[in-house]
Structures are given as C-alpha cells and as structure tokens.
Amino acid sequence: MRKEDSLLSVRPYRSPHHTISDVALVGGGSYPQPGEISLAHNGVLFLDELPEFKRSVLEVLRQPLEDRMVTISRAKFTVEYPASFMLVAAMNPCPCGFYNHPEKECVCAPGVVQKYLNKISGPLLDRIDIHIEVTPVPFSELSTERTSEHSSTMRERVIRARRVQEKRYEGKGLHCNAQIGSRQLREICRIDATGKALLEKAMERLGLSARAYDRILKVARTIADLAGSPDIRTEHLAEAIQYRSLDREGWAG
Ligand SMILES: [Zn+2]
Numbered sequence: 552m553r554k555e556d557s558l559l560s561v562r563p564y565r566s567p568h569h570t571i572s573d574v575a576l577v578g579g580g581s582y583p584q585p586g587e588i589s590l591a592h593n594g595v596l597f598l599d600e601l602p603e604f605k606r607s608v609l610e611v612l613r614q615p616l617e618d619r620m621v622t623i624s625r626a627k628f629t630v631e632y633p634a635s636f637m638l639v640a641a642m643n644p645c646p647c648g649f650y651n652h653p654e655k656e657c658v659c660a661p662g663v664v665q666k667y668l669n670k671i672s673g674p675l676l677d678r679i680d681i682h683i684e685v686t687p688v689p690f691s692e693l694s695t696e697r698t699s700e701h702s703s704t705m706r707e708r709v710i711r712a713r714r715v716q717e718k719r720y721e722g723k724g725l726h727c728n729a730q731i732g733s734r735q736l737r738e739i740c741r742i743d744a745t746g747k748a749l750l751e752k753a754m755e756r757l758g759l760s761a762r763a764y765d766r767i768l769k770v771a772r773t774i775a776d777l778a779g780s781p782d783i784r785t786e787h788l789a790e791a792i793q794y795r796s797l798d799r800e801g802w803a804g
Contacts (some may be wrong), residue, residue, distance in 0.1 A: 563594035563634075569603035577611045583623040583630045588615050591636035601640040602670040609675055612638070616678045619730075638679065642671075653686055668797070677762040680729070680770050685743040712776040728772045733765060740768040746788045753792045763798060767791045 567576060567587045578586035590594060598604060615655040619635040644650035651656040657664070676682070716727045719739070724763040725731065731739055741752065755762060768783075771791035775783045 557661055559593075562589050564597065565591040565594070566597040569598070569600050569602070571608060573605075573608050573611050577615060577621050577623075577634075578632055581625070581697065583625065583632075585632045586621070588612070588634040588636055589620060589632040592633045593635060594637070595724040596636040596638050598638070598640040601642040602667055606670060606672070606757075609671060613675055613678060616675075618716055640679070644684070651684065651686065653689075673760075674762075676797050677760055677766070680766045683794060684796050706775055711779070712773065715776045717778075728769050728776070731769055731772075736765055736768060740772045740783060742768070742771075742783050742788060743785075745785050746783065749785060749788055750792070757792075757795060757798055757799055759795060762794055767795065770794060 565587050571587065574580060574586065576586050577588055578584055601609070615634040616638060619633070621632050621634045623632070625629050644652075645657055645659045646667055647658050649655045650659065650664050659667075673695070713727065720726060720730075723735075724737075728739075750764070750767065753759065753767075759767075767788065768791075771783045771787045774787040775781075776789050778787065
C-alpha cells in the first residue's frame with residue numbers, strides 16, 4: 552500500500568443485530584472502544600427490525616445523530632469518536648405485519664399497533680429525515696414489462712445533486728444538505744409564500760414538531776437539487792411532507 556492511498560476506500564456498511572448492547576452500538580467500556588456507529592462513520596448504519604432493539608439502545612443514538620460524533624466520559628478522561636453515519640432502519644407496520652395491507656386484514660388487537668410504534672420514541676423518529684411506507688406489490692404488477700428508470704441513471708442524478716451541494720457549501724465547512732445547521736437553514740432553504748402556507752397547514756394537520764419542520768426543509772432542498780431546480784418549489788415541499796408518515800398523528804393515530 553502506498554502512503555498516499557487512503558486507509559478506507561469503500562464506505563462502511565454496518566448492520567448490527569437487534570440484540571446489540573448500548574456499549575457495542577455507541578462505544579464504551581473501561582478503555583472506551585468505538586461502537587458500531589463509529590465503525591459506520593461516513594457510511595451506512597442499517598438497523599433491521601427497529602422496534603426489536605432495546606429502548607435504551609435506540610435512545611443512545613439520539614445524541615450522535617445530532618452531533619455526528621460521540622463523547623464517552625470516564626472519571627479521568629473523555630474520548631470523542633466520529634459518528635457521522637447515515638441511519639437506515641426497517642420495520643414491520645405492526646406485529647402481525649398486515650397493517651395497511653391492501654388485501655389482507657391486520658389481526659392485531661386494538662392499541663397493539665400504537666404500542667409497537669411507541670417502542671421507538673418520538674424524538675428518535677423526529678431525527679429520521681425520510682419515512683416511507685412500502686406496501687406489497689401484487690404479482691400482476693411485478694410481472695409487467697413496464698420499463699422503469701435504470702439505477703445507473705439514478706446514480707448519475709445523485710452524483711449531480713451532490714456536486715451542486717459541494718459547490719453551494721464550498722468554504723462553509725459543510726458537504727451536503729443533511730449537515731445544514733439550524734442557524735443556516737432559513738438562509739439556505741428559502742421558500743416562497745405559497746410554500747410557507749403549505750408547510751404551515753401540514754404542521755397543523757399532522758401535528759409536526761419544530762424538528763420535523765427543519766427536516767422537511769432540508770429534504771425539500773435535496774429533492775430540488777435532484778430535480779436540478781435552484782429554488783425549492785411547492786411540489787418539492789409537498790413531496791418532503793409526504794415522507795413524515797410515521798409522525799405520531801400520521802400512523803395508527
Ligand atoms: Zn397487525
């Protein structure tokens with residue numbers, strides 16, 4: 552290996568099992584070791600079956616998700632590990648798996664669906680930018696020969712959007728929209744009066760938090776970048792609002 556080669560050439564991908572401990576996830580021990588979130592730095596941390604993780608494990612994710620690093624304090628010293636990861640999580644809609652299913656009936660008792668979702672705290676859900684419900688695709692649709700967009704085309708679009716962001720944040724110490732701080736947010740993610748009205752209505756109707764509001768603005772900025780639009784238009788905002796389906800009032804509420 553040459554000196555100029557970087558140690559990491561592929562972004563990490565970590566997918567710990569749901570039985571993982573707090574320490575193994577965020578790091579710790581008497582001689583603090585980095586946890587999965589630091590091993591996933593600049594890459595992806597995938598948590599499958601999110602509600603199966605212990606509540607305490609999910610709660611310790613909150614601070615590093617916000618700060619992009621983790622601080623572990625011991626009596627005599629404090630260590631900081633980087634933890635700028637992209638969190639991707641998956642879960643069933645309810646314990647039986649059929650809530651909102653187009654054909655089958657959910658057989659969960661009343662209140663069970665809400666209880667299942669409640670295993671993930673509101674503040675953690677708030678910190679997840681995009682919630683998407685994936686309903687089963689019927690076989691007839693799977694087998695159609697309709698051509699869809701090729702993933703290489705999507706890749707090109709993503710790379711283009713990343714370049715736009717790199718240029719926008721040049722000299723600002725940021726690289727992408729996800730890293731916008733709350734102070735810079737209003738300046739970078741400007742919306743017009745129609746957009747403001749739409750967002751206000753959505754906040755009221757869906758009972759969204761201030762944090763969700765910020766997330767929507769950032770996601771809308773990214774949607775606009777992907778569409779090659781310098782301004783955040785109403786349709787970009789509307790799409791970003793749709794991605795909050797797990798916010799309390801929107802799911803089994
Ligand atoms: Zn169910």
